[in-house]
Amino acid sequence: MINSRRFSYLFLLIAMIIPLFGMPHTSSAQSENDPKTPIDHFIVVMQQNHTFDNYFGTYPGANGIPEGVCIPLTVSDPKNKQCVTPYEITNQPISDLSHSETIFFDQYQNGKMNGFVEALTKLNQDGQLSMGRFTEKQIPFYWNLADQYVLFDNYFSSAHTGSITNRMYWVAGKPGSEFNRIPEGGFGDIPTIFDRLQERGITWKFYIKDYNAGLNYRTAKELDFLPPQVQWVPLLSFDRFIDDPELSRRIVDLDEYYTDLENGTLPAVAYVLLLGATEHPISDLSLGERATRTMLHSLMQSDSWENSALFITYDDWGGWYDHVPPPQIDDRGYGFRVPALLVSPYARMGHIDHTLLDHTSILKFIEENWDIPPLAERDAQANNISSAFDFSMAPRPAILVSDTREVPEPRVEPRRIVIYAAYGAAMLFAFLILLRAFSAREILPPLSYEPRPPEEIKS
């Protein structure tokens, strides 16, 4: 018979050994999903339709609009020497410029980059508007972000066409269809980064400001136009992301972003569409800035900030001028440069990154950070945005970024020495006078006011 003491020892031994077998599996499962960098949360906001020169063409130190640029009114008539120089858009109305593949090549002019005006004029649009540029006056917040964090000046849209294709590169690393349109049956089985994340059990969400959950590529067929939400959220053109509740429940309204920040449930990867605050012409740019600023500040105010990165970019060029000829790495792209910014406690401060990048560089970062195999050839060959980080430094504390570029009037510091001198001198003066008074050898008269009975007073 086993005595009870021995049994206890045996039990204890077994209890100690069992976890040893279990532990490697558990820790391996955890480390598999652990990011390779301190970035636990990667949030990507993709806005619409601006080029780098259109937003940051005059940003100091960046590869902006060259001196003396003047784009001819027409390239088909060499005798016509009239040209348009880039100009600052102030209060004049703007329009939504065409930005189809045809327009791209007309503007690209085999790398001469001089067809921007004529390409649009041919379509009876205001071609000169393409030479307009915004400055720190119109987008002060983004310029402030560039001052504090990282601005990319060699970041190209992935395709020389519109939103749908570029956004497919953003999520899947490939165009998804032959033209810039959603196929009749959706994008089918093309794998996306979210499929990979889902398989691995890595959290993700697609946040949409003013999300209409009933609107997708199938329901949109009943309409006589393609709603922006469907154009700009590629996942809403995949049957599985519509039908599979495990996937569809991760496409949510932006309100949930704030709830997630509050609850500490921010996913590892989050894509964001600011549908209700788009910067797509002819929208008010300040709406997009404000929405992005609110998102960023909320992130900064949350516990997640120390391990987060927020990447802001634009899907396509929107018909605007940019002076850098995009490398043509295949028959779909690149398109013209678009603005891109990185904000993170690990982002280099006031850094302008010149690495050749495109939308698939975002996939590259996700894939390398979470050890996910490439989705397609483009993202496999893309450069990573990691050069914009400096993980050797301690995370920078959150500093809320202003939405104004107004340089505050230099604060006139009060001359404190005057205060110290004036009040110090007064105290010293008072001390000396009082000292003189109290040091006087003075014998007070005897108190001729001793209490007396009333009779004495009467007498």
Add this chain to the structure above:
Amino acid sequence: MSLRKNSYIREFLSQRRISGARVWRRWWSWDRESVTRLANIAFVMILAAGIRLLGINQIGFNTDEAVYSGQAAAIAQVPVLKDIFPIFRAHPLLFQFLLALLFNFGVSDLAARLLAVAIGVITVYIVYRLGSLLYGESTGILAALIMAVMPYHVIVSRQVLLDGPLVLCTTLTLYLLARYALTGNPIWLHAAGIGMGLTFLAKETGIILLGSIYSFFALSREVPVRLQDLIISFGLMVIMILPFPISLLLAGGSKIGQQYLIWQLFRRPNHTPDFYLLTVPGAIGTLVILIALAGIWLLWRERTWREKLLLWWIIVPVIFFQIWPTKGFQYLLPIAPAVAVLAGRTLIRWLWLENPFIGERQLNTLWIRVVAGGLMILTLLNTSWMAIQPSTTGVFIAGTGGVPGGREAGEWVKENLPSDATVLTVGPSMANILQFYGHRKALGLSVSPNPLHRNPSYESVNNPDLEIRSNNIQYVVWDSYSAERSAFFSQRLLALTARFHGRVVHTQTVTVTLDDGTKVDKPVIIIYWVHP
């Protein structure tokens, strides 16, 4: 008590080389009166210090303390605070200058309050000297005892307020005037000019005591004064006041000084006309006032210039501040020493009572005085004791003490909010506290957009919706104290939190006692995170 009786001490202190045994012999040889007197003074001073130090820092600053300490921190160039708090506001900077000397070694609310207590205890000592000078040693001791436990002075001298230093300077001036009146030596009148200058530098409202001095000299023929000495004294006062305009002009604060002047002249009344009647007698001690007034009547036949001096010292400020639309709990504090001395006089000097039933025979009033005096001191002590206890109701009156939970909430803000975060509070009071402890910009919702109706130091939030929508304000702070004073702005603030997805990120509670005696943790300050 003449200085001649202090000869033992003087002689003792003048001995430079003296053996230990000789010291003992000297002490032993002191007469009982001197020893008793010293023991009495020591007792009063220790009592004054003790009651002022008791739990001195258990509650953080109130809004005024935060402002004055913030000014001092700005003078001392303390990082962050120097950018939040302007140096120049409504008042001269004597106390802030002294605080700044402390803050050069580090900002500490405890150190600031200890300085305030030290000033309060010195004031009690000067009251003793004043009472002794006017009516003898016993009156001095009793007046100092009254002052030591008087809730009015205890409450104020435990706080970093300008009124503590103001009362020190006014009491010093009163003492110097009394000394002049007693001796006729003009040096004391000149010194009184210095005292008035210090009074102004402590808080400019003290200048109204010039009215008291004028009334006293004009209506007291027994105290002659030469015009030449008056002019010299006035000149010395002006010289002493000079640091105020000089620092405003040369240190860059003239504009804000003008704005304050306009604001003070045109601001709306902040209290009803019966404010002082309802608050000050209880704080001074109703019995103290009654005894002081009774003395005027009972000792009418003993009247001299002394009572005139003390009464004018009381009457002028009372009339002025009653008429002045802006009222504050501590504004009448300069009258407290004079009231204390008058009450002490009554209890010491009212020796006989004419018995209406037994003809000419006088009755000794000793027992009446002992009972009345004992009751008065016990009442004062009890009221002071109650007053220095932290508020258990979640409600407080400005100037009466610290704000429970304010420091803790501010420290939470400092630890947890991004450095450039901006906070919206119900009113500027909580904003000041959060700015001092939290090192973050805070704006008061109730601050009027009309420059004529707001303190020039405060920034108004003209469109809070837009500011939150534009993410220029990221946090909203509700507090029960401000809500109690302004239900309207409290409701507006809560409406903003509801509209902008307000989420509670911190709740500061204090333990309060309900009507049925049960104690509960009541949320007094709630910090919301808001976003569009």
